[in-house]
Amino acid sequence: MFDIENIRMDFPILNREVHGKKLVYLDNAATTQIPRQVAEAITEHYYNDNANIHRGIHYLSEISSQKYEDARKKVRNFINAESESEIAFTCGTTSSINTVASGFCDAFIQEGDEIIVSQLEHHSNFVPWQNVCRKKNAVLRILPAENGEIDISDFQRLLNERTKIVALTQVSNVTGTVTPVEEIIKISKDAGVPVLIDGAQGIRHEKVDVQELGCDFYCFSGHKMMGPTGIGVLYAKEKWMEQMEPVTSGGGMVDKVTADYTSYNTHPHKFESGTPNYVGAIALGKAIDYLNSVGRQDIADYEAELLAYTEERLKQFPELTILGRPSGRAGVISFSVEGVHPYDIASMLDKFGIAVRSGSLCAQPLLQTFALDSVVRVSPAFYNTFAETDSLMEALHKSCSLLQKWVKR
Amino acid sequence: MQPASKMGKKMTLKEKQEEFINDFNELDDWFTQYAYLLELSTLIDSPSESEKNDDTLVAGCQSKLWVSMTYEDGKVRMKADSDALIVKGIVSVFVTLADNRTPEEIVNTEFDFIEKTALKTQLSADRFKGMKILTKMIRDFAADNLSE
Numbered sequence: 001m002f003d004i005e006n007i008r009m010d011f012p013i014l015n016r017e018v019h020g021k022k023l024v025y026l027d028n029a030a031t032t033q034i035p036r037q038v039a040e041a042i043t044e045h046y047y048n049d050n051a052n053i054h055r056g057i058h059y060l061s062e063i064s065s066q067k068y069e070d071a072r073k074k075v076r077n078f079i080n081a082e083s084e085s086e087i088a089f090t091c092g093t094t095s096s097i098n099t100v101a102s103g104f105c106d107a108f109i110q111e112g113d114e115i116i117v118s119q120l121e122h123h124s125n126f127v128p129w130q131n132v133c134r135k136k137n138a139v140l141r142i143l144p145a146e147n148g149e150i151d152i153s154d155f156q157r158l159l160n161e162r163t164k165i166v167a168l169t170q171v172s173n174v175t176g177t178v179t180p181v182e183e184i185i186k187i188s189k190d191a192g193v194p195v196l197i198d199g200a201q202g203i204r205h206e207k208v209d210v211q212e213l214g215c216d217f218y219c220f221s222g223h224k225m226m227g228p229t230g231i232g233v234l235y236a237k238e239k240w241m242e243q244m245e246p247v248t249s250g251g252g253m254v255d256k257v258t259a260d261y262t263s264y265n266t267h268p269h270k271f272e273s274g275t276p277n278y279v280g281a282i283a284l285g286k287a288i289d290y291l292n293s294v295g296r297q298d299i300a301d302y303e304a305e306l307l308a309y310t311e312e313r314l315k316q317f318p319e320l321t322i323l324g325r326p327s328g329r330a331g332v333i334s335f336s337v338e339g340v341h342p343y344d345i346a347s348m349l350d351k352f353g354i355a356v357r358s359g360s361l362c363a364q365p366l367l368q369t370f371a372l373d374s375v376v377r378v379s380p381a382f383y384n385t386f387a388e389t390d391s392l393m394e395a396l397h398k399s400c401s402l403l404q405k406w407v408k409r
Numbered sequence: 410m411q412p413a414s415k416m417g418k419k420m421t422l423k424e425k426q427e428e429f430i431n432d433f434n435e436l437d438d439w440f441t442q443y444a445y446l447l448e449l450s451t452l453i454d455s456p457s458e459s460e461k462n463d464d465t466l467v468a469g470c471q472s473k474l475w476v477s478m479t480y481e482d483g484k485v486r487m488k489a490d491s492d493a494l495i496v497k498g499i500v501s502v503f504v505t506l507a508d509n510r511t512p513e514e515i516v517n518t519e520f521d522f523i524e525k526t527a528l529k530t531q532l533s534a535d536r537f538k539g540m541k542i543l544t545k546m547i548r549d550f551a552a553d554n555l556s557e
Contacts, residue, residue: 019439341493343472347531351439359471374471402440406447406494 021353148324170202175324446498
C-alpha cells in the first residue's frame with residue numbers, strides 16, 4: 001500500500017484552508033487536483049521547450065513535437081491501444097464523444113436507425129446522440145437502470161437489426177455504478193454493432209485495456225485523472241479512424257489544400273485541427289507517469305476501501321438516502337437528506353471547508369428516475385483520507401441539524 | 410436591518426439597504442450570517458401554491474425559486490419562496506427591500522447589497538448571475554409600472 005501522507009505532499013492544494021478550515025476536497029468526480037510533478041511539467045515546458053508543434057523545423061519545434069508524440073505513446077500504453085494512430089487528443093471527453101457522434105453518425109446513421117444509450121449517462125454522452133437522432137430522424141433507445149443497475153436482459157431486448165451504435169458510461173458519475181461493459185460489448189460485437197465507452201469516471205478507477213475490452217471507441221479527460229483541464233483522448237479502432245470524417249477542419253489536419261479541394265492528413269492528426277493543447281497533452285503524459293508510479297492497482301484498492309467506508313458512514317446517517325443500489329460502485333456516492341435541500345447542505349459543508357457537489361450533476365434524465373432535481377455527491381480520490389470522511393460526517397450532522405431546525409419553523 | 414422590530418418603514422430603500430449592509434458586515438461568522446438570513450426569510454410572504462407556476466419560477470437556479478410581483482395601490486408587492494433555505498434567505502433581502510415600495514424608488518435604487526457583503530463569496534459566479542437576473546426582473550417590473 002502506498003504512503004498517503006507522502007502522496008498528499010505531492011498535492012499542495014490539499015494543504016490550503018477554505019473559510020478558515022482545512023480543505024477537505026471531495027469533488028474529484030468534477031475534477032481532480034494535479035500533483036506538483038504535473039504542474040512542474042507545464043511550467044518546465046513553457047520555460048524551456050515551448051514552440052508550436054508539427055509546424056516549424058527549428059529545434060524547439062522539434063522538441064515540443066517530440067514531447068507531444070511521446071505523450072501519445074504514453075496514452076497508448078496507458079490504455080493498451082494497438083497503435084498510436086488510434087489515439088487522438090481532444091479537449092476532453094465531451095469533445096471526444098461529439099467527434100464520434102458527428103464523424104461516425106454522419107457516415108453510418110440513416111433514418112429509422114437506432115442508437116442505444118443508458119439512463120445512467122452524463123449529458124455529454126446523452127445529448128450528442130439525442131441531437132444525432134433528431135437530425136437524422138433516428139431513434140434514441142434508453143437502456144433503463146433501475147436503482148442505478150443495468151440489467152443485461154433489458155439491453156438484449158433493445159438491441160436489434162437497426163441498432164447502429166451503443167454509447168455507454170463505464171462508471172456513472174451519479175450512482176458510481178460500474179456498468180457491465182464487457183458483457184455489453186460482447187453482445188454488441190456478436191451483432192456487429194460498435195460500442196463507445198465514456199471513460200471519464202472509469203479511467204481512474206481501474207486499469208483500462210481497450211484491446212481486452214474490445215470497445216470501438218473509448219473517451220476520457222485529463223482533468224479527471226490528475227492531469228490538466230482542456231485535454232482529453234479519443235481512442236478509436238483503426239478502421240473507425242480511417243472511415244470517420246473530421247468534425248472540425250483547418251490547419252494541422254490537412255494534406256493538400258487548393259481553391260477547389262482539400263485532402264486530409266492521416267489519422268489521428270486529421271482529428272486534431274488547429275494548434276492542439278500540446279502542453280496539456282504533455283502534462284497528461286506526466287499524469288500517466290505519476291499514476292503509474294503510485295501504482296494503478298494500489299490506487300484502485302485504496303479508493304475502493306475509502307468509498308466503502310464512506311458509504312458505510314453515510315448509511316448510518318438518519319433520513320439520508322444513497323442513490324442507487326448497484327452491485328459494484330466506484331468513485332462516487334450521491335445522496336439526499338429528507339427535508340433538506342442539497343444546495344443548503346453543500347453550502348454549509350463548504351463553510352466547514354468541505355467541497356462536495358450539489359445539483360443535477362449533468363445527469364438530469366438519471367435524476368428524474370429517482371424523482372429528484374438535485375442531490376449531494378461525494379467523490380473521494382486516493383489522496384483523501386478516512387479521517388476526512390469522518391470530518392465530512394461530523395459537518396453533515398451539524399449542517400443538517402441546523403437546517404432541519406429551520407425547515408420546521 | 411434587524412428582523413421585525415427595527416424595520417422602520419420610514420427609511421428610504423437606499424437607507425434600508427445601507428442598514429442591511431452594515432448589519433450584515435458586522436456578523437463575524439457564516440453561521441450567524443446564515444441564521445440572520447434564515448430568520449429574515451420567515452418574515453416575508455411566500456406565494457401560495459397556486460401562485461407557484463411557470464410564470465413565477467425563476468429560471469437558472471439549482472433550487473426552485475418562485476418570485477411573484479404585483480402592483481397594488483401605487484406600490485410594488487413582492488413575495489418569494491424557495492425549496493432551498495439559503496436561497497430563500499438571500500432572496501428575502503430583495504423582498505424586504507423592495508416590497509411595498511413605489512416603482513420610482515425601486516428604479517432609482519441600485520441593489521448592491523450582494524457586492525458589498527460576504528454574500529458575494531457565498532454565491533458562485535453562476536448564482537451571482539442568477540441574482541443579477543432577479544435584480545433586473547424587479548427593476549423591469551417597477552419600470553413597467555412607473556406612473557405617467
